[in-house]
Structure formats: structure tokens, C-alpha cells
Amino acid sequence: MNEREFLFTDRNFERIRSLIYAHAGISLSAAKVDMVYSRIARRLRANGLKSFDDYLDHLDANPEEWQSFINSLTTNLTSFFREAHHFPVLAQVALDARRQGRAPVMLWSSACSTGEEPYSMAMTMIDAFESWRPPVKILATDLDTNVVQQAARGIYPLERIEKMPEADVKRFFLRGKGPHKGMARVRPEVSALVRFQALNLLEDRWPMKGPFDAIFCRNVMIYFDKQTQAKILARFHPLLRQDGRLFVGHSESLTHVAELFRLQGKTVYAPTVCN
Known part of the structure; x- marks a missing residue:
């Protein structure tokens, strides 16, 4: 070398x-x-x-x-509303769940990195329910303890939000002043919907019980071999409601676990009902 x-x-x-x-x-x-x-x-x-x-x-x-x-x-490449086609689907899943009487609607960002994904989910819920206090709880976990702590703070350089519509930036973020100029903090109403904790998906026991209406596990499976992917996906399956949805990354496919999940849209899967 x-x-x-x-x-x-x-x-x-x-x-x-x-x-x-x-x-x-x-x-x-x-x-x-x-x-x-x-x-x-x-x-x-x-x-x-x-x-x-x-x-x-x-x-x-x-x-x-x-x-x-x-x-x-670990790699922590992420952005707000990454793979934007997922968020209208998520909104519909949450609204359908609420119409069926579920409250709170339960969502899980299983590889939350520095927080952009779960906060995007929270903003989507605020818009979908037209309320700053939607009937939703979002669990956000990640293997990397450093990024979990960073995510929980909800503070970002302005360049991290520059691709968002200005109207959304004004609604969902507070711009820093003085020594905090050049930074923005997620509004308390957004961060209140998200609970962060560290979690290694390979741990023998997961603290969450479900059932979840949606699980985001995007751009994570690409770092695992097929055997490890199947092991994790088999654990997601019983945690999802039968009408729930699993969202994965743009380069990921679950064809090797067709007995567990069936494709429902662009990188969106539903659990297969096991007899």
C-alpha cells in the first residue's frame, strides 16, 4: 500500500x-x-x-x-426531503391510518443520520394534517451515536436547507442571529414530533414494539450483504401494520425477500401477509 x-x-x-x-x-x-x-x-x-x-x-x-x-x-449522506417522491405517499399512509381511528400514527426512521429524514417526515405530517400538532409520533434511530446527538439538536448550516422552498424554510426553521448567523434551527413544533435514540439494527433486541404505520430504511441496505439484509427485513415485517409501508432507497430492491414484502410503488413496499 x-x-x-x-x-x-x-x-x-x-x-x-x-x-x-x-x-x-x-x-x-x-x-x-x-x-x-x-x-x-x-x-x-x-x-x-x-x-x-x-x-x-x-x-x-x-x-x-x-x-x-x-x-x-458509518456514512451519513442525507438531505431534507431526499427522494421526494416518498413523502406524498407517506402523507397518504398517515391520513389513511388516522381515518381508521389510529392515534397516534406511528412512524420510524430507522437510519436517521443527522436528522434530515425524520424532520422531513415531521414537516410532511404537519402539512398533511394541517396542524402543528398532528396525531403522529416519529421514532428516529441510528447506529452512530454522534449523529443522533447532532440530529436531536436540530441545528443546521443554511446551505443544508437552501434547496427547500423559501416558504417552507420560513415556516419550519428559525434563523440564527448574532453568533448563530448562518445557522438555522428546526422549529420546536417540528422537533416535538420526533424522538431520537441510538440503535444498532444488529442488536439482538430492539426496544420498539410497533406496530408502525410506516418504516423508513433508505440507503442502508446497500451497506449490508444479502444475508444481513434478510435478517433485518425479517424483523421489520412483524413491526409493520398489514397496511403499513416500508420505504427504501433508490438503488435498493427487496426481490430477495419477496415472501416478506411486495412492491407497491417506486421503492415503496407493503408487508406480505404470512399464513
């Missing part, structure tokens, strides 16, 4: 691949060598270590380092 600040061997890379797969289900391709080096090298510097061998020994001996290791290797 190329000359770097720290010695990084093929054996180091393979061990890191094995560890992140075992602990987070993330399947790293051989093309991710440079990404792994750059991200884990930060942990070496943070811990004052001189080699990847030293860091991996440190990881074994210090359980508190595991979360930082996992956080370093």
Missing part, C-alpha cells in the same frame, strides 16, 4: 472489515481501503497510538472505543 503516516497492512484492513461486519453488519468492499485508512487513522491520533496494530489491540482492550470505531466507519 502507498506510503502513509501509519503502517497499514492488508491484514489490518481485513481485520477491520471483519470487525465492522461482526459488530454493525456493514460489508466493506476491497475498494474501501483508502476510506478505512483515513477514518481509522483519526482514531489513532485521538488515542496517541503509533500503528494500526496498536489501535486494534487497544480496541480489544477498551470496550468504550467500540462506538467510536463504528461511528468512524
Whole structure:
């Protein structure tokens, strides 16, 4: 491998691949060598270590380092109203659920990253029900504890919201002033609809019981192999109502679990009723 600040061997890379797969289900391709080096090298510097061998020994001996290791290797690419075609569908799902007498309507953003997705869901609910207090609860979870904390704060640089219609920005955000100029905070009425918590989807037990009217798990399955995908999707299935919907990313398909989910629209799935 190329000359770097720290010695990084093929054996180091393979061990890191094995560890992140075992602990987070993330399947790293051989093309991710440079990404792994750059991200884990930060942990070496943070811990004052001189080699990847030293860091991996440190990881074994210090359980508190595991979360930082996992956080370093997760990807948090997101934006407000990403894959916009999903949100009118979500609005209809929620309105249909309420017409059937359900309150609150239960939604789950299962890989919420820095919060743009669940806040977009909340804004959609406010518009759909034409109320700042819609009968909705949104659970937002993510593997990365750092981004969960950031999401809960609900504060973003203005460039993160510049693609939204100006009228929506004015309704749903408060612009910072003085030392906070250039930033915007999600309005309290929006953040009140969302509850954030850290969750590794590979954990043996999930604290939520459902049933959910909709689950968003978008652009997550691409990081898992088929076996891990099937395992997680099999756990989503009983948590969704029979008329609920599972939303996935634009490059993701659930054809390998057709016994669990059937396509209902562009990257929108309904649970298959199991006999």
C-alpha cells in the first residue's frame, strides 16, 4: 500500500472489515481501503497510538472505543426531503391510518443520520394534517451515536436547507442571529414530533414494539450483504401494520425477500401477509 503516516497492512484492513461486519453488519468492499485508512487513522491520533496494530489491540482492550470505531466507519449522506417522491405517499399512509381511528400514527426512521429524514417526515405530517400538532409520533434511530446527538439538536448550516422552498424554510426553521448567523434551527413544533435514540439494527433486541404505520430504511441496505439484509427485513415485517409501508432507497430492491414484502410503488413496499 502507498506510503502513509501509519503502517497499514492488508491484514489490518481485513481485520477491520471483519470487525465492522461482526459488530454493525456493514460489508466493506476491497475498494474501501483508502476510506478505512483515513477514518481509522483519526482514531489513532485521538488515542496517541503509533500503528494500526496498536489501535486494534487497544480496541480489544477498551470496550468504550467500540462506538467510536463504528461511528468512524458509518456514512451519513442525507438531505431534507431526499427522494421526494416518498413523502406524498407517506402523507397518504398517515391520513389513511388516522381515518381508521389510529392515534397516534406511528412512524420510524430507522437510519436517521443527522436528522434530515425524520424532520422531513415531521414537516410532511404537519402539512398533511394541517396542524402543528398532528396525531403522529416519529421514532428516529441510528447506529452512530454522534449523529443522533447532532440530529436531536436540530441545528443546521443554511446551505443544508437552501434547496427547500423559501416558504417552507420560513415556516419550519428559525434563523440564527448574532453568533448563530448562518445557522438555522428546526422549529420546536417540528422537533416535538420526533424522538431520537441510538440503535444498532444488529442488536439482538430492539426496544420498539410497533406496530408502525410506516418504516423508513433508505440507503442502508446497500451497506449490508444479502444475508444481513434478510435478517433485518425479517424483523421489520412483524413491526409493520398489514397496511403499513416500508420505504427504501433508490438503488435498493427487496426481490430477495419477496415472501416478506411486495412492491407497491417506486421503492415503496407493503408487508406480505404470512399464513
